[in-house]
Amino acid sequence: MKHFENINISKERGEHLYIQLYKAIKDLIIEGKLDKDEKLPPIRKLAEILNVNNVTVVNAYHILQEEGLVYKKMGSGTYISPDFLTYASEEKENSRITSFSLMEQGQIQINSDMINFASAAPKAELFPVEDFKKAINEVLDRDKGNAFDYQEIQGYLPLREKLIAYVRRYDIVADINILQVISGAQQGIDIIAKALLNYGDSVIVESPSYTGAMASFKSRGAKIIDVNMLSDGVDIEDLERKIRIFQPKFLYLMPNFQNPTGISYSRSKKEKIMELCRQYSIYVVEDDYLSDLNFYSKDNTTLKSLDRDNEYVIYIKSFSKILMPGLRLGFLIAPTIFYDNLIFAKHSSDISTSGLLQRTLELYFKGDAWDNHIQHIEEEYKSSFDVMVRCIEQYMPKEVHCIQPSGGVNFWFRLPDSISTKELYEDAINENIALAPGSLFFLNEKDDCHFRLSIASLNHQEIEEGTIKIGKIVKNLLNGGNNKLNKERYRPIL
Numbered sequence: 225m226k227h228f229e230n231i232n233i234s235k236e237r238g239e240h241l242y243i244q245l246y247k248a249i250k251d252l253i254i255e256g257k258l259d260k261d262e263k264l265p266p267i268r269k270l271a272e273i274l275n276v277n278n279v280t281v282v283n284a285y286h287i288l289q290e291e292g293l294v295y296k297k298m299g300s301g302t303y304i305s306p307d308f309l310t311y312a313s314e315e316k317e318n319s320r321i322t323s324f325s326l327m328e329q330g331q332i333q334i335n336s337d338m339i340n341f342a343s344a345a346p347k348a349e350l351f352p353v354e355d356f357k358k359a360i361n362e363v364l365d366r367d368k369g370n371a372f373d374y375q376e377i378q379g380y381l382p383l384r385e386k387l388i389a390y391v392r393r394y395d396i397v398a399d400i401n402i403l404q405v406i407s408g409a410q411q412g413i414d415i416i417a418k419a420l421l422n423y424g425d426s427v428i429v430e431s432p433s434y435t436g437a438m439a440s441f442k443s444r445g446a447k448i449i450d451v452n453m454l455s456d457g458v459d460i461e462d463l464e465r466k467i468r469i470f471q472p473k474f475l476y477l478m479p480n481f482q483n484p485t486g487i488s489y490s491r492s493k494k495e496k497i498m499e500l501c502r503q504y505s506i507y508v509v510e511d512d513y514l515s516d517l518n519f520y521s522k523d524n525t526t527l528k529s530l531d532r533d534n535e536y537v538i539y540i541k542s543f544s545k546i547l548m549p550g551l552r553l554g555f556l557i558a559p560t561i562f563y564d565n566l567i568f569a570k571h572s573s574d575i576s577t578s579g580l581l582q583r584t585l586e587l588y589f590k591g592d593a594w595d596n597h598i599q600h601i602e603e604e605y606k607s608s609f610d611v612m613v614r615c616i617e618q619y620m621p622k623e624v625h626c627i628q629p630s631g632g633v634n635f636w637f638r639l640p641d642s643i644s645t646k647e648l649y650e651d652a653i654n655e656n657i658a659l660a661p662g663s664l665f666f667l668n669e670k671d672d673c674h675f676r677l678s679i680a681s682l683n684h685q686e687i688e689e690g691t692i693k694i695g696k697i698v699k700n701l702l703n704g705g706n707n708k709l710n711k712e713r714y715r716p717i718l
């Protein structure tokens with residue numbers, strides 16, 4: 225009973241009391257503080273201890289039961305499930321996966337001499353530091369202290385005007401009032417989740433998908449449903465079936481150079497998605513993190529440009545991959561009905577995006593610097609992309625399947641059945657190569673046959689050297705050698 229007396233829930237936290245209670249008991253279970261088959265306190269007693277309504281406890285127990293953490297015995301009470309140990313170890317397993325995803329975002333220490341195919345962050349040599357320095361100084365001379373004031377929640381007006389002009393290049397016609405500046409696409413995804421999702425709502429994502437988005441939706445208690453990616457976009461039949469069954473709040477899609485697969489949707493699939501939105505009155509969150517890096521696609525149309533009346537698509541654009549991730553700048557364009565809720569969510573998240581950086585970006589957009597930069601990185605990435613395509617052709621064993629993307633920085637591979645990503649990952653690490661295992665990008669499946677290589681932070685030599693080594697490791701594994709390279713390296717001297 226001691227553990228239950230220490231539970232601390234409060235109306236002031238802005239989250240339903242039953243959700244707080246459910247999470248607190250779940251934590252006790254995961255931390256191993258409750259024994260299997262241990263009886264939970266009777267509803268009335270726990271309600272009394274915590275000074276809450278009986279219904280709060282009933283609802284919390286109900287969610288725990290739905291998740292299989294507890295079971296009910298008729299007329300006797302609620303008990304901790306005997307399977308909870310398995311559940312706890314699954315949670316631990318998930319936290320291992322989380323550390324993988326941190327690695328993807330470059331937050332786990334990677335040796336400086338490592339060939340890092342795992343990170344999709346651009347290389348710092350490409351950052352336009354000098355032009356940005358000039359723009360920052362100009363902003364400080366011009367705006368003085370105002371540059372450090374709180375900025376409007378929606379964003380710095382002159383920048384918003386520039387962004388509206390920028391998206392017109394992509395055939396997106398939007399009104400200034402529906403554009404919100406955000407501190408990176410991840411925040412955009414997060415405030416959309418905050419503004420639109422209630423506990424138990426469904427969201428449909430591609431399978432595989434971007435881990436950071438799935439984590440945001442999960443954190444709002446959403447039920448995430450996934451739909452397989454095919455070579456020309458998501459499986460439309462399955463998508464429609466799942467829309468009918470689950471009536472999701474929205475779809476989260478990356479129609480151009482999807483992360484992690486690099487796949488772009490065919491034009492007909494993009495149009496079909498818009499048809500489904502109209503037919504079922506559902507929304508789609510379009511994460512356009514990379515459509516600027518189009519090398520060979522004839523069509524990098526965004527869904528937003530097909531949403532002429534701004535009714536169904538919440539469009540998110542990030543400057544992380546095409547400018548500098550540390551700026552934490554992006555923007556979203558949403559249907560008018562969501563706008564107020566999104567402003568509230570943005571405000572409660574960080575009040576506003578850095579005024580200094582918004583003003584600097586606005587000035588940076590004014591001259592030729594931006595156009596020159598975009599042209600420069602397009603050329604740089606295109607040549608790296610071409611090197612990668614050649615290296616895959618030349619060094620990757622034919623048993624490894626890759627759907628060649630037509631742009632972007634990610635390449636997605638499927639291993640033959642006889643080898644696992646885990647083996648490949650371990651052997652690659654021993655060879656000082658980091659790659660992103662497929663399991664990071666799948667919802668529940670314990671994937672062990674895919675991996676993603678990103679060329680974003682590598683030079684041509686590293687791409688070539690890395691692909692040669694991965695090719696050799698795969699060949700070695702195909703020949704039945706597990707960790708053979710590693711063992712050879714540590715052979716004792718006799």
Ligand SMILES: Cc1ncc(COP(=O)(O)O)c(C=O)c1O
Nearest residue numbers: 408409410434483511513542544
């Ligand atoms: C598909 C996708 N969306 C969003 C983000 C987050 O981007 P930002 O740095 O703008 O928050 C990433 C980062 O890698 C991403 O891959």
